[in-house]
Amino acid sequence: MDEILKQLPKKAREKHAENKRFFKKLKRKPPKNLDYVMQELHEAEFERTDCLECANCCKTTGPLFTNADIERIAKHFRQKPQVFIEQHLRIDEDNDYVLQRVPCTFLGADNYCSIYDVRPKACREFPHTDRKRFQQISQLTLKNVAVCPAAFNIVEAMKARVGSGGKQ
Ligand code: SF4
Ligand code: SF4
Numbered sequence: 001m002d003e004i005l006k007q008l009p010k011k012a013r014e015k016h017a018e019n020k021r022f023f024k025k026l027k028r029k030p031p032k033n034l035d036y037v038m039q040e041l042h043e044a045e046f047e048r049t050d051c052l053e054c055a056n057c058c059k060t061t062g063p064l065f066t067n068a069d070i071e072r073i074a075k076h077f078r079q080k081p082q083v084f085i086e087q088h089l090r091i092d093e094d095n096d097y098v099l100q101r102v103p104c105t106f107l108g109a110d111n112y113c114s115i116y117d118v119r120p121k122a123c124r125e126f127p128h129t130d131r132k133r134f135q136q137i138s139q140l141t142l143k144n145v146a147v148c149p150a151a152f153n154i155v156e157a158m159k160a161r162v163g164s165g166g167k168q
Pocket of ligand 1: 052
């Protein structure tokens with residue numbers, strides 16, 4: 001996995017223009033069964049990829065925290081939300097709460113998340129490859145393929161399956 005993660009940013013850069021063209025066409029004319037296809041590709045990829053061997057999202061990017069996330073996690077620590085914010089979060093350029101630093105404080109040396117049951121919604125949903133109307137998050141996905149080897153593979157499988165003409 002270390003070697004895969006090392007190569008990933010370069011591989012993503014090489015595919016960037018092709019991916020951009022693919023998503024542009026996909027957005028214009030998404031196949032009717034895209035949600036179904038994405039579910040299938042997502043499940044097949046995560047049968048092969050073990051996030052516990054990777055944790056690259058937790059190590060390099062981290063999630064944004066919604067108010068509901070902050071309240072839930074602060075409650076887990078029996079803290080006031082404001083105290084949790086001061087200890088762990090900052091506001092980024094998009095005005096969202098994000099981690100003060102990465103790797104995420106809640107990531108263990110064994111790649112387990114110490115707040116797994118109450119982790120942010122963004123962590124539960126990352127890399128968003130099983131969400132409905134996947135074509136709507138192409139900008140985010142273009143970035144995620146450089147961080148997440150599973151997302152990279154899913155986009156490659158998508159291109160092979162859906163085709164650049166948006167057919168299925
Ligand atoms: S979601 Fe992607 S980046 Fe995060 S641990 Fe799993 S494979 Fe790695
Ligand atoms: S909260 Fe847990 S899942 Fe989310 S980035 Fe931190 S360690 Fe990873």
